[in-house]
Amino acid sequence: MKRLSLSLLLIFMAVAERLWWDLGPNVELIMTAGVLAALYLGRSWGLGVALVSLIISDLVLGNSLIMIFTWSAFALIAFGGGLVRRRPLVAGGYGLAGALFFYFYTNLGVWLIGGLYPHTLAGLMRSYTMGLPFLRLHAVTSMLFLTVSVYLIEIIIAFKTKRGIRFDSGAVPQL
Numbered sequence: 001m002k003r004l005s006l007s008l009l010l011i012f013m014a015v016a017e018r019l020w021w022d023l024g025p026n027v028e029l030i031m032t033a034g035v036l037a038a039l040y041l042g043r044s045w046g047l048g049v050a051l052v053s054l055i056i057s058d059l060v061l062g063n064s065l066i067m068i069f070t071w072s073a074f075a076l077i078a079f080g081g082g083l084v085r086r087r088p089l090v091a092g093g094y095g096l097a098g099a100l101f102f103y104f105y106t107n108l109g110v111w112l113i114g115g116l117y118p119h120t121l122a123g124l125m126r127s128y129t130m131g132l133p134f135l136r137l138h139a140v141t142s143m144l145f146l147t148v149s150v151y152l153i154e155i156i157i158a159f160k161t162k163r164g165i166r167f168d169s170g171a172v173p174q175l
Helices: 004-020 028-041 041-062 067-083 088-113 121-161
Strands: none
Touching: 004 028, 004 088, 028 041, 028 067, 028 088, 028 121, 041 067, 067 088, 088 121
């Protein structure tokens, strides 16, 4: 039941950011939610969280054929998140790697199916060049979100397990 509750919380946060709390262009929580689910619940949970978040939000926002690339990119990143160690800096590095993978993979998709660029090497390079402004904020926020999230979760786990503090008791921890 705890797995389902955490998954639903992560899905809600990812969908809410896309639909209501827009933090800015190319700032998103879907990758963070999927990777956190994979890290703490298992790889299949991460995959599910990422895909359900995309399905719900895209039903409202709409999408185009590029969804083949965006959905599969987020799914692969979330599924791979299960391989990441539960260390904040490692998770942040994975956030950067995930953002770079997303950039290269989805811009390849734009070049292949978008019709915006000629199907030449120059057209592919133009697609990557035009995508650079979108990469910067996505990479920085993905690194930041994953680093901070894993750090906070690990602090909570440490307090709950190693120090015997029970958060649900309402008691104030002794110093």
